[in-house]
Amino acid sequence: MIVADMSDPVLDAPDAHHLETVLRLRPGEPVGVTDGRGGYARCVYAGRGAVRVDGPVSRQQERRPRLTVGFAPVKGDRPEWAVQKLTELGVDRIVAFDSARCVVRWHDTRADRHLERLRRVARSALMQSRQCWLPDIEIAPAWRTLLAGSGPCEVALAQPGAPGMSSKVCTVLVGPEGGWSDDELCDAPTTVGLGAAVLRTETAAVAAGVILAALRAGLVAPAAAG
Secondary structure (H helix, E strand, O other): OOOOOOOOOOOOOOHHHHHHHHOOOOOOOEEEEEEEOOEEEEEEEOOOOEEEOOOOEEOOOOOOOOOEEEEOOOOOOOOOOOOHHHHHHOOOEEEEEEEOOOOOOOOOOOHHHHHHHHHHHHHHHHHHHOOEOOOEEEOOHHHHHHOOOOOOOEEEEEEOOOOOOOOOEEEEOOOOOOOHHHHHHHHHEEEEEEOOOOOHHHHHHHHHHHHHHHHHHOOOOOOOOO
C-alpha cells in the first residue's frame, strides 16, 4: 500500500476497500506500506481499512542511474499496459510525448485525464510488484524537450537496425507506429536497436525498459563499441 506519512499511515478509500473487501484481511495480518519514495514499513491490519506500523521504517537508496522510457501514445489501453510493465521493471520516469507522425495526440483538454489514469496504473503496479520507488509519469509536448537536463546519460531513439544499447544510455524514446520522421532521426543524439523484429510501440517501450533495467543491474553486458 502507498501512504503519504510513513509514521502514521492512512490508507486512501480504494486501498482500504481493497484490504477489507477484496482481500478480506483479518486484524493482525501483515501489510507492507511505502511512500513511493524509497520508504518501507511493515504494518499489521487493524480492521476497518486501517493499518498500524509494526516495525522500523527502512529506506532504499534511489536507483542510479535513473532510467527513462518515453513513447508516442497509441490507441486503446496499450499505453496503460506499457506503463504497468515499465513500473514493474523499475523504470524511474515514463513519458508520453508527441511526435511528427503521431496519430494519437494527448496535448489537448484530455491530457490531464490521460495523465491521471496512467498514474493510477503505475501506483497499482508498484504495489503489486512490492517496490518502493514510484515512477514519475509525464506527458511532454515533444520528444526533444526530454533532451534537456539529461546530464551525462545519453538519450537514444529506438530505431530498427541501429546498434545495441551501450552503458551510456539511460533514456530510450520509442516513436509512433509510423516511425520517426527523417527530421527527427537527423536530430537524434543517437539511436539504438531493440532486436531484429519491428515491434509495436508498447512492446518496444517494454523491451527498452527490460534492457535498461538489466544493464543497470549488471545482468547483461552492454553492446560493444562499434
